[in-house]
Amino acid sequence: MGSKIETIKVSLPLFSFNKGYISCAIRAAKKCLKKRGTAEQIGMLISTGVYREKHIVEPALSALILRKLIQRSFLCRRFSQDRFKKILAFDLNNGACGLIQALQIVDGYIQSGKIESGLVIAGDSLPKTGKTENYPFSQGAGAILLSKGGMEKGFVCFKTESYPQYKDDFIGYTHFAKGKLVLTIDEKKNFLDHSVSCVLTSLENFLNEVKLKIEDIDLVISSQYPDGFVSEIRDSLDLRDKIFQSDGTGFHTSAPLFALHSLFKTQRFRSAKNILFLTVGAGITTSIALYNQ
Amino acid sequence: MTTGSYIESIGIKLPDKKVSTQSIIDKMKLSPPIQLEKISGIKERRFCSGDENTISLAVDAAKDCLTYSSINDHDIEMIIYCSISKFKSDLSYYYEPSISTIVKQKIGANGALSFDISNACAGMATGIHIANDFIQRRVVNNCMIVSGEFISNICNNAIQSIETSPSPEFASLTVGDAGAAVILEKTANENGFEVLNLQTFSKYSKLCIGKLSTKYPGAQMFTQMQKLQKVSISESPSFVEQSLREAGLSYSDIDYMIPHQTAKRAIMAGAINFKEYFGYSPKEIIITVELMGNTASTTLFLALYHQLQQKKFRKEDRILLLSFASGLVMGVIVFKLNELVDKYGQ
Numbered sequence: 050m051g052s053k054i055e056t057i058k059v060s061l062p063l064f065s066f067n068k069g070y071i072s073c074a075i076r077a078a079k080k081c082l083k084k085r086g087t088a089e090q091i092g093m094l095i096s097t098g099v100y101r102e103k104h105i106v107e108p109a110l111s112a113l114i115l116r117k118l119i120q121r122s123f124l125c126r127r128f129s130q131d132r133f134k135k136i137l138a139f140d141l142n143n144g145a146c147g148l149i150q151a152l153q154i155v156d157g158y159i160q161s162g163k164i165e166s167g168l169v170i171a172g173d174s175l176p177k178t179g180k181t182e183n184y185p186f187s188q189g190a191g192a193i194l195l196s197k198g199g200m201e202k203g204f205v206c207f208k209t210e211s212y213p214q215y216k217d218d219f220i221g222y223t224h225f226a227k228g229k230l231v232l233t234i235d236e237k238k239n240f241l242d243h244s245v246s247c248v249l250t251s252l253e254n255f256l257n258e259v260k261l262k263i264e265d266i267d268l269v270i271s272s273q274y275p276d277g278f279v280s281e282i283r284d285s286l287d288l289r290d291k292i293f294q295s296d297g298t299g300f301h302t303s304a305p306l307f308a309l310h311s312l313f314k315t316q317r318f319r320s321a322k323n324i325l326f327l328t329v330g331a332g333i334t335t336s337i338a339l340y341n342q
Numbered sequence: 343m344t345t346g347s348y349i350e351s352i353g354i355k356l357p358d359k360k361v362s363t364q365s366i367i368d369k370m371k372l373s374p375p376i377q378l379e380k381i382s383g384i385k386e387r388r389f390c391s392g393d394e395n396t397i398s399l400a401v402d403a404a405k406d407c408l409t410y411s412s413i414n415d416h417d418i419e420m421i422i423y424c425s426i427s428k429f430k431s432d433l434s435y436y437y438e439p440s441i442s443t444i445v446k447q448k449i450g451a452n453g454a455l456s457f458d459i460s461n462a463c464a465g466m467a468t469g470i471h472i473a474n475d476f477i478q479r480r481v482v483n484n485c486m487i488v489s490g491e492f493i494s495n496i497c498n499n500a501i502q503s504i505e506t507s508p509s510p511e512f513a514s515l516t517v518g519d520a521g522a523a524v525i526l527e528k529t530a531n532e533n534g535f536e537v538l539n540l541q542t543f544s545k546y547s548k549l550c551i552g553k554l555s556t557k558y559p560g561a562q563m564f565t566q567m568q569k570l571q572k573v574s575i576s577e578s579p580s581f582v583e584q585s586l587r588e589a590g591l592s593y594s595d596i597d598y599m600i601p602h603q604t605a606k607r608a609i610m611a612g613a614i615n616f617k618e619y620f621g622y623s624p625k626e627i628i629i630t631v632e633l634m635g636n637t638a639s640t641t642l643f644l645a646l647y648h649q650l651q652q653k654k655f656r657k658e659d660r661i662l663l664l665s666f667a668s669g670l671v672m673g674v675i676v677f678k679l680n681e682l683v684d685k686y687g688q
Contacts, residue, residue: 094542099437104554106435106561107426107462108547108668115544138542138669139461139468144438150457157475179556209455213447221437225559232437331439 051203051341052159055166055194056081059303059310062188069102070174071110073190075117078170081192082118091194092164093155094138097147097302099221100186102174104230111138114170144219144330145272146209147171148302149338152326153207155195166196171302179223179230185274187299191306202341206259209336210251215243219275219331241275244329248278249285251335252327259339266291267321270312272328273304282327346478347485347526348533349682353407354647355399355490355521356634357388366515369501378515383606387518387635389494395431397441399490399521401448403640407523408449410685413484418451418525420485422473423458424465424639426552429492433559445488455482462550463602464540464667465489465639466522467675471540477528488523491638495560502558513550513565516605518635522643536660537676539585546573546670571608574666578612579619582664585674593620596676597659598649600628602666603641624662639667642675650686655679 060076062069074096082091096111105113115138141151148171155167172190175181198204218240223232256263269292273279279294293308300307305326312318319342326338363379363386379385390399400423408415423442428435442456461468466489473485500514549570552563586592593616601609606629613627630645637644642663649655657680665673 101437104435105551106460106554107552107563108550108671109461109542112542112544112547112669112671115542116547119544136542136544137468137471137540138544138671139459139464141457141459142438143440143442143457147440147457154472154475157479157481161475161479163475179554209457211443211446211452211456213443213452216439216443216447219438222434223437223554224432224434230554230556332443334439334443 051198051205052156052195053198053203055196057191057193057306057310057313059189059191059307070098070172070188070190071102071113073172073188074114074170074192077190077192078114078118078168081168081194090165091136091168093158093167094136095151095154095169096140097142097151097169097171098173099142099144099147099302100173100176102176104176104179104223109138109140111140143334144332145274145302146328146330146334146336148305149207149326149328149336150209152195152204152338156204159195159197166194169193171306173301173303176232179232182231182233184232184234185299186301189300189303189307191303191310193306204338205341206339208251208255208258209334210254211332211334212247213332215247215333218243218333221331241277241281243333244275244278245281245285247333248282248327248329248335251337255337261323266323266325268318268324269293270305270308270324270326272330273308274301278329346528346534347474348529348535349677350413350484350525350527351407351411351685352643352647352650353403353405353410353523354644355402355406357390357394357519359389359391360386361389362386366497366501370504372504372507381605381607382516382631383629384516384631384635386633388520390492390519393431396425396427396429396490396492397444399492399519400425400441400445400488403490403521403523404445404449404486404488407486407525411525413525413527415450416453418454418484418486419482420473420476421446421451421454421456422469422485422487423489424469424487425489425491426460426462426465426638427492429495429560433495435554461671462667462669463638463641464665464669464671464673466524466643467540467663467665467673470524470526470675471538473526474535474538477526484525484527486523486525489639490521491640492519493517493638494519496552496563499555499558499560499562503562510564510566511562513567514563516636518637520634520637520640520644522640524643533680535675535677536591537585537589537674540671540673541581543577543670543672549573549670550668573670575612575615578664578672579616581672582674586676589676591676594622595660596624596662598626598628598655599624599662599664600642600645601664603629603631603645604636606631650683653687655683657683
């Protein structure tokens with residue numbers, strides 16, 4: 050029995066003073082929990098953003114997000130402390146694939162009965178401090194709430210593979226130059242080609258494992274980066290309109306959540322039986338999940 | 343109640359370079375108003391030098407762990423990397439790809455499922471919590487939890503930065519570099535963890551903030567030390583009591599407690615508080631800060647490793663690892679050592 054997606058919400062920067070990841074993540078999470086509106090406990094909160102607001106390395110950003118979810122304010126109703134009575138919050142980082150791996154963790158804890166539901170948040174900041182070089186990602190965050198699903202419904206299989214021969218294809222790092230902190234993205238020309246070939250290999254492995262053919266897949270929600278990735282995969286697998294392509298908004302870890310949010314209440318999503326979540330990122334790492342409904 | 347995995351082996355890496363507390367004080371513009379060595383109990387700590395960095399510390403600890411393990415490198419099925427710091431030797435900080443991807447390649451565990459987690463000083467405890475769930479559900483049969491903390495730059499930056507007293511950077515003067523690795527393996531008998539409980543008390547999440555510095559290469563850490571210590575001391579006994587009670591245990595069942603290694607006086611204050619609360623004290627509260635300082639996510643396993651090497655424990659001893667971290671995260675891990683004691687101190 051897999052866990053099901055209760056709800057999904059996204060948030061874009063509103064004003065200059067709250068355009069960072071943490072603000073977006075808090076808004077998305079609040080909308081997510083408000084929509085749910087039940088008293089069940091949230092047992093886990095995982096933040097999967099890679100590029101951290103103000104380059105904060107501790108505490109976990111999830112702890113800072115959680116603090117604001119619980120905190121009383123004049124503007125927002127405080128969520129009941131009881132909903133977060135025994136919550137574990139931490140960050141998970143694995144490039145664009147961290148999101149699916151976090152879903153796998155929450156799904157596992159729900160399956161083993163350790164928690165009733167869990168929240169996964171993804172998004173990235175253009176850090177306010179220091180300089181940036183070649184940073185291609187847009188700011189924004191998404192939140193997804195998982196809870197117990199039915200028999201053979203919900204998430205049924207996860208698989209992550211890595212291809213370390215391409216570990217230098219995409220590197221995001223900071224260094225100190227001329228007295229300034231600089232965030233640099235170093236992307237090699239072959240990153241797109243290698244990403245596509247790695248995903249095709251991983252997908253073949255995955256479909257063999259779940260005993261499905263690509264024709265059995267009704268909808269694919271994928272990473273949107275690198276540019277051209279979605280169209281290459283669509284053409285390679287003849288997916289046509291089965292794969293969602295965004296309007297080029299440039300999200301990184303949150304891209305699949307923005308895609309899912311666009312589709313979640315549509316007939317296209319509701320009528321899909323086998324939904325494939327497919328991410329690719331630095332490493333090169335691929336993460337794939339199958340969601341049944 | 344036992345859970346599905348046990349500690350199969352532990353490994354560590356300490357850099358060779360020793361740095362005394364006195365040499366740190368000598369470099370400061372301002373003499374600390376406190377007797378740092380007396381209060382912290384830290385005489386020296388290890389700092390990385392040359393090519394040593396986050397990855398080398400983690401890889402060397404992982405290799406050390408494998409020497410005590412019956413599991414081969416290529417049979418490791420999962421790797422969770424757990425450090426706060428992700429610095430290379432030149433203090434460039436790596437956001438992606440994940441460090442776990444690099445570590446698994448360097449130790450020959452290419453097929454392992456891997457990811458990085460970040461949960462301040464509770465990183466390795468959180469990694470154990472996650473790994474145990476994967477093993478319990480038979481997703482994997484084993485998992486290596488590994489961390490390399492290259493945090494001496496926090497201390498070096500505090501030396502340059504502290505100009506007033508008191509300073510929120512004083513806690514930075516206590517840190518040291520280290521790597522640690524633990525392999526968990528599935529168990530079908532009574533060897534498993536008896537308690538694995540972690541919780542985030544997020545209202546205290548701003549009491550300690552670490553971030554990459556815009557003034558100096560590396561990071562800076564800003565801690566409200568007294569508040570953090572007060573909160574940790576006041577919240578922890580009831581959390582430990584509840585964690586043990588849920589597993590059918592009480593504090594009097596614990597033989598040794600290994601708390602997060604911050605400073606000797608803080609640990610002693612916590613121990614006294616525990617004795618007053620529970621009316622009992624374990625055989626010993628393990629303190630290892632004297633020669634290693636605070637090594638963030640690796641401290642608990644560094645302390646456990648050294649006690650194992652010294653043949654301190656018996657097989658039937660019940661150990662409580664007490665994790666504290668910015669967040670505020672508290673964690674309780676309880677287990678009996680069993681065969682682990684036979685592997686060390688030979």
